[in-house]
Amino acid sequence: MTQRVRTRFPELDPLPPHPKLDRLLAEAGFELRWDRGRYVPLPPRNASSSMSVMQRRPSVTVTPSRWTAESPELAAAMRAEERLTGARSAGGFRALTVRLSRYGLAREELARRFDARPVNVAARFLDHLHALVDEHPKPTWETVVGADIAPPGSRGAIKLGEYVERAWQLAAPELRAELSAEAGPVLLHDAAVLARYRAMDRLYELADAARGGAGGVWVLCPMEDPALLPKLDGAVVRVGDNEWIALPDAWVVNAHRSVLA
Template sequence: MLWLFTVRTDRYPAAQQELVSRWNARPCNVAGRFLAQLRTLVEARPKPTWQTVLAADAADPNSRDALKLAEFAARTWQQLRPELLALPDRRLPLLLFDAAPLARYGAMELLEELADLARGGAGAVWLLCPMEDPGQLPRLDATVVRVAQDEWVTLPDAWVANEHRNGRSAR
């Protein structure tokens, strides 16, 4: 089963915490895993330096630096792919958060593979998308996440704030 949750950007950390604490979701920081693996890959070589890679992220998209970064990103996803595809588990949902690097660095097909595994019964995969307007189409970075309407839930502020249990308003 795949679920995509959209939530207002300012409620994102609280929503992540609620999904983990209320539903025992196993959190997976996609950006953290990506950056750690990218850094390992970069530091295993004399060039480029980590600082050069960071600068390349802000370079013109058609520049040599940006193209080299794209190559490193592709290798990074290739190395992370088996690990990420092994994460779905029938016992507890997998919560993907801070997942914008999937879009920014060309790995939306990996997200599709995880979704297909979830739809095939490998285990629940949840994706949390922060949005200025959570009612709009879900996006990672500027890329629309393809998901069926019945797989997408907008988390209301009241749910995130746990209003029904604590009596406090989300406002």
């Protein structure tokens, strides 16, 4: 049993052997007994056919965990909760994937429960781009918008590229200034512009600063399937070990927290 646990969850501390493991199993709600070198279930009792997605613990002081979940969805939600809690304390960089339809709700949950500080990357970038264009009579904003779909190498595309680069030069220091080792992580959302307008290196600069202790940086990646690699506008977000956290639907709707409510 302990070998299977180590295989599935290699980041966990090793489990103690029998008999020390007996108490931990009991506290987690597993009704097992040691019999000839292995744990076996206790004889069945008059159990009701409860339809709850998770067993209620015998004591309200026992915290639910993915070990007690009766469905893979709840187990995944609890795992995401554990990793977010750890990331909130440890700092560093995290890419968070979430289903597109749950994007707004996930942002609210992260801000409300993990003190994440939302920063709208698209708004910051577009504010500076608009201001740069408005400084001169030409090109107009309508011309710039039209250049966004101009063929690569065309005069319009080249001019737009110049404005885009200058806008990022102004926006990047503002994003960097949001980092704080004392406050909650910065939550970058509406961040697809980083990929769309050639600024993924700006994201990686923030990630490096976060890894260096400047403060936490989380980037929220809306996905058709949050179990896939994190992407922004089709570009894969480079992540290191343990820097990607998938937020399943069950986590977003708080199913893992409401089972004992």
